[in-house]
Amino acid sequence: MERKPLAETIKRREFIQTSARFAAGAIFMGLGTSKLFGAVHSSRLGTTTSIKTITLNNGIKMPILGFGTLYLKDEVGVQCVADAISLGYRLIDTATVYGNETSVGGGIKKSGVNREELFVTSKLWVDDSGYENAKKAFQTSLDKLGLDYLDLYLIHRPRGDVKGSWKAMEELYKDGKIRAIGVSNFEASHLDELMSYAKTKPAVNQIETHAFFQQDKARETLKKYGIQMEAWSPFAQGRNGLFTNETLAAIGRKHNKNNAQVSLRWHYQRGIVAIPRTSQKAHMLENLNIFDFQLDESEMNTITSLDLNITQFPEWE
Ligand SMILES: NC(=O)c1ccc[n+]([C@@H]2O[C@H](COP(=O)([O-])OP(=O)(O)OC[C@H]3O[C@@H](n4cnc5c(N)ncnc54)[C@H](OP(=O)(O)O)[C@@H]3O)[C@@H](O)[C@H]2O)c1
Numbered sequence: 001m002e003r004k005p006l007a008e009t010i011k012r013r014e015f016i017q018t019s020a021r022f023a024a025g026a027i028f029m030g031l032g033t034s035k036l037f038g039a040v041h042s043s044r045l046g047t048t049t050s051i052k053t054i055t056l057n058n059g060i061k062m063p064i065l066g067f068g069t070l071y072l073k074d075e076v077g078v079q080c081v082a083d084a085i086s087l088g089y090r091l092i093d094t095a096t097v098y099g100n101e102t103s104v105g106g107g108i109k110k111s112g113v114n115r116e117e118l119f120v121t122s123k124l125w126v127d128d129s130g131y132e133n134a135k136k137a138f139q140t141s142l143d144k145l146g147l148d149y150l151d152l153y154l155i156h157r158p159r160g161d162v163k164g165s166w167k168a169m170e171e172l173y174k175d176g177k178i179r180a181i182g183v184s185n186f187e188a189s190h191l192d193e194l195m196s197y198a199k200t201k202p203a204v205n206q207i208e209t210h211a212f213f214q215q216d217k218a219r220e221t222l223k224k225y226g227i228q229m230e231a232w233s234p235f236a237q238g239r240n241g242l243f244t245n246e247t248l249a250a251i252g253r254k255h256n257k258n259n260a261q262v263s264l265r266w267h268y269q270r271g272i273v274a275i276p277r278t279s280q281k282a283h284m285l286e287n288l289n290i291f292d293f294q295l296d297e298s299e300m301n302t303i304t305s306l307d308l309n310i311t312q313f314p315e316w317e
Contacts, residue, residue, distance in 0.1 A: 056203040066091025068277030081107020095123035101144035121152040129160025134168035158190040206230040214307040234274040
């Protein structure tokens with residue numbers, strides 16, 4: 001399948017920084033954000049800046065910061081995805097089990113941004129595992145999204161007939177329907193097994209990763225296999241007080257950043273793709289605004305000390 005090459009870097013507008021400050025002031029003054037950003041967006045387009053990309057083990061490029069869509073459904077989902085793309089996000093993460101692929105597709109269409117500029121991920125749910133089911137489920141995802149290929153398709157959890165699913169995904173990859181294939185929530189033993197029969201190596205493993213569950217062991221394993229690590233719930237959904245944690249806040253004060261931005265910068269400096277989710281434009285902007293400061297070694301080490309080395313989502317185990 002012939003396609004235009006993905007842009008080296010993802011272009012977005014420099015108005016982000018200015019409008020984030022403007023938004024913060026406006027929120028402080030009690031103004032709503034939706035009208036406000038409509039105005040800022042249309043009046044400040046002009047200069048560009050970029051979200052960096054990493055190169056996957058098959059040579060394709062993936063933005064290191066993206067937009068998560070869990071729970072963003074229906075009209076809200078459409079609007080959030082359209083807003084996120086218009087503000088500069090290019091990586092959009094969805095999954096069959098989120099029940100929002102139609103909304104995500106609607107948001108992509110509404111954004112008006114060229115398909116080739118986007119990096120769209122979806123995931124095969126466990127009920128659809130196995131060779132035939134996986135092929136059908138993939139086509140259903142494409143139809144719901146209104147797309148004719150995916151950039152990344154992941155096995156959502158290591159359950160069911162993983163071998164059959166992987167074979168189907170390898171074929172779809174070879175046919176050019178998926179630019180990269182990977183897994184999610186795979187532990188070292190699952191990866192070892194997959195690697196024993198895989199003809200195409202997984203490009204990505206998307207796993208829970210945040211300051212309270214840093215996944216150092218998994219990070220080592222993924223490095224060994226040349227698989228890119230991607231963080232789901234990069235804020236732990238705010239659990240365990242992540243957004244008010246005083247250690248992160250103290251680091252943030254030094255850089256004039258908040259806990260969300262310090263967290264995302266930490267992921268970025270560790271070379272991990274992060275896909276924060278938000279339903280608020282002001283937060284979308286804040287979460288993009290992480291490329292103008294640097295955490296030094298001692299700050300990175302301080303964040304390391306927050307690791308509890310345990311999931312914050314025991315209900316999903
Ligand atoms: N593969 C898997 O098994 C798996 C599992 C879970 C998630 N995921 C993916 O990972 C994505 C991210 O994870 P998640 O959605 O669970 O949670 P998350 O991104 O860790 O946290 C989302 C929460 O953070 C808040 N937030 C976002 N930006 C903020 C900011 N700047 N300041 C303060 N609060 C902020 C959001 O509230 P507001 O809306 O109010 O901003 C929301 O409540 C998902 O959306 C999904 O795409 C994958």
